[in-house]
Amino acid sequence: MLDVREPSLDHERRLADLETQVGRLSRNRRGSAWRSRWAAIGAAVAVTLGGSTALHFALAAPGDVVPTAYVPLPPTRILDTRPAPENVGGFVGPLETGTMHTFQVTGVAGVPANATAVVMNVTVDLTTGPSYLTVFPAGTTRPLASNLNWKAAKTTIPNLVTVKLGAGGQVSVFNQSGQAHVIADVAGYYAPANDKFISLDVFGNDGGTAAFVAGRGDLAGLRFLDGAANSTSFHFVLPPDYTAGGAIVGTFTWHTASTSCDVYWRANYVSVSRSGQIHVVGPSPTTGMSDPTPITAGTTPNLVQTSTFTLGSPLPPFSLQPGDSYTFGLYRNSADGCTATALIDSMVIRYE
Numbered sequence: 001m002l003d004v005r006e007p008s009l010d011h012e013r014r015l016a017d018l019e020t021q022v023g024r025l026s027r028n029r030r031g032s033a034w035r036s037r038w039a040a041i042g043a044a045v046a047v048t049l050g051g052s053t054a055l056h057f058a059l060a061a062p063g064d065v066v067p068t069a070y071v072p073l074p075p076t077r078i079l080d081t082r083p084a085p086e087n088v089g090g091f092v093g094p095l096e097t098g099t100m101h102t103f104q105v106t107g108v109a110g111v112p113a114n115a116t117a118v119v120m121n122v123t124v125d126l127t128t129g130p131s132y133l134t135v136f137p138a139g140t141t142r143p144l145a146s147n148l149n150w151k152a153a154k155t156t157i158p159n160l161v162t163v164k165l166g167a168g169g170q171v172s173v174f175n176q177s178g179q180a181h182v183i184a185d186v187a188g189y190y191a192p193a194n195d196k197f198i199s200l201d202v203f204g205n206d207g208g209t210a211a212f213v214a215g216r217g218d219l220a221g222l223r224f225l226d227g228a229a230n231s232t233s234f235h236f237v238l239p240p241d242y243t244a245g246g247a248i249v250g251t252f253t254w255h256t257a258s259t260s261c262d263v264y265w266r267a268n269y270v271s272v273s274r275s276g277q278i279h280v281v282g283p284s285p286t287t288g289m290s291d292p293t294p295i296t297a298g299t300t301p302n303l304v305q306t307s308t309f310t311l312g313s314p315l316p317p318f319s320l321q322p323g324d325s326y327t328f329g330l331y332r333n334s335a336d337g338c339t340a341t342a343l344i345d346s347m348v349i350r351y352e
Contacts, residue, residue, distance in 0.1 A: 071251070072188040074305055075121070076109035076294055079184040082125065094126065095175035095182060102138045105186070106169025110294045112308045114247040114352060115189040118165060122173070122184050123158040124148055129178035137166030142174055153178075160187070191249075196241070196351055221255075221343030224263075224332040231268055231331035236349055242322045246352035248311040250328075252292070253304050253345045260301045261338035265292040268329025270314040274321070282314030289314075289328050295336075304345060311349075 080086050081093030081101070089103055105111050105118050124133055132146035148159045163171055173182050224230035256263060270288035271281045282288045292307040311328060313320050320326070332342055 069191045070119070070188055071191055071306065073110045073186055074294060075185050075187055077183065077185050078105065078108050078120075079103050079182060081181045081183070093181050094128075094179040095173065096179055097175070097177045100142070100172050100174045101182070102170050102172040103184070104169065105165055105171050107290075108293075109186040110306065110308050111169075111186060111189045112191075112247075112249040112251075113169065113310050114249055114350075115165060115169070115191065117162060117190040118171065118186060119160065119162050119188045119190075120171075120184045120186055121158055122148060122161045122182065123156065124150065124180040124182055125156045127155040127178060127180045128153050131175060131177045131180060133176075133180065133182065134174045135161045135163050136172055136174070137164045138170035138172045139167030142172070146176075150180075162190075191350065196239075197348055221345045224342045224344070226334070226339050226341060230334070231329055233268075233327060233329050234347065235325070235327045238320060238322050238324045238326060238351065240322045242320075242351050244321045245313075245319045248320075248326075248352075249350045250292075250309045250311060250347065251306060251350070252347035253306050254342060255302050255304050255345065256338065256340040256342050258301055259338075259340035260303070261340055262295050262336060263338050263340075263342040264295050264333035264336035265307060265309075266331050266333050267291050267309065268331045270311065270329075271327045272314060272318070272320065273325040273327075274323070280313075280315050280318050285329075287314050288312050292330070301340070 077088050079091070080088040081091055081095065083092055091101055091103065093101070095101060106113050106115055111118055120135075122133070122135055127150055130151045132150070133148040134142055134145060135147045136142055147161050148157055150157050165171065171184075173184075175182075222232060254263070254265075267286040267289035269282065269285050271279065273279050288311065290310045292309040294305075294307060311326070
């Protein structure tokens with residue numbers, strides 16, 4: 001006999017179990033009163049949009065040290081030294097004997113500014129003889145080791161490489177002998193070991209058409225229709241253990257319903273409130289927030305994508321501090337040419 005369960009009851013039971021565990025976590029916390037208070041009101045909450053409940057609890061309180069975490073990204077080419085039309089990144093190779101090329105990784109293809117390492121599929125092509133390639137952090141001493149090795153001319157060989165990011169979020173590649181073109185496709189990155197998470201509120205639509213749609217179908221989530229004035233506001237408070245002026249990175253998952261096409265996510269505005277201070281806004285809609293990347297929806301309808309953006313002070317030299325009330329807006333550019341409805345499934349804010 002089939003075990004048929006009422007979905008809503010099962011969901012409520014699981015949510016109650018999670019709330020009980022969060023309560024136990026807050027009671028067992030050691031340290032100052034603020035840490036227990038923050039744990040009690042929503043420890044490490046990531047907003048999950050759609051379904052019958054808006055908030056799903058994760059068992060880590062703001063202030064806890066979270067292990068280094070791998071964040072996968074849609075494969076995106078960030079370097080191709082072959083001539084146009086293949087060229088990506090502006091450097092036209094090949095790499096000659098004993099030469100090195102350094103290229104930017106953070107801020108490209110969804111890799112945030114606070115990433116510590118990157119995972120790439122690195123390929124050499126059109127080699128002229130036996131050699132090896134070394135991939136290493138920019139600005140550091142090149143190690144006496146290789147990431148790719150080949151024995152003959154006209155070789156094409158890939159390898160998955162994990163490398164720490166160097167100065168300015170860059171990576172260097174070195175070719176030992178002969179000539180070789182180099183191709184690099186980002187597959188993901190690692191977040192800092194001390195990355196922490198903040199609960200997030202979705203509280204307004206700014207008069208646009210973005211709205212929650214509940215349910216299990218492909219139209220469940222925070223919906224942004226095609227060709228409409230879609231915008232939504234998000235809000236959080238910087239916790240007491242936030243380092244003044246530290247990095248803040250937002251990550252959200254999204255998908256397009258029915259049709260696969262590019263969606264242009266755009267920063268809308270940033271404002272900060274602080275007790276006893278003048279309410280601070282940026283001089284332009286994008287001051288203090290970067291446009292989310294990447295924008296591609298991939299090749300499959302309903303495939304979940306991950307985009308990232310950075311947040312900062314909307315009006316330098318005004319420096320963000322613990323306790324600041326931070327509000328930012330996100331909208332979909334109606335001129336993106338995508339005819340599909342775009343939906344945000346979840347969003348989380350990380351801070352240092």
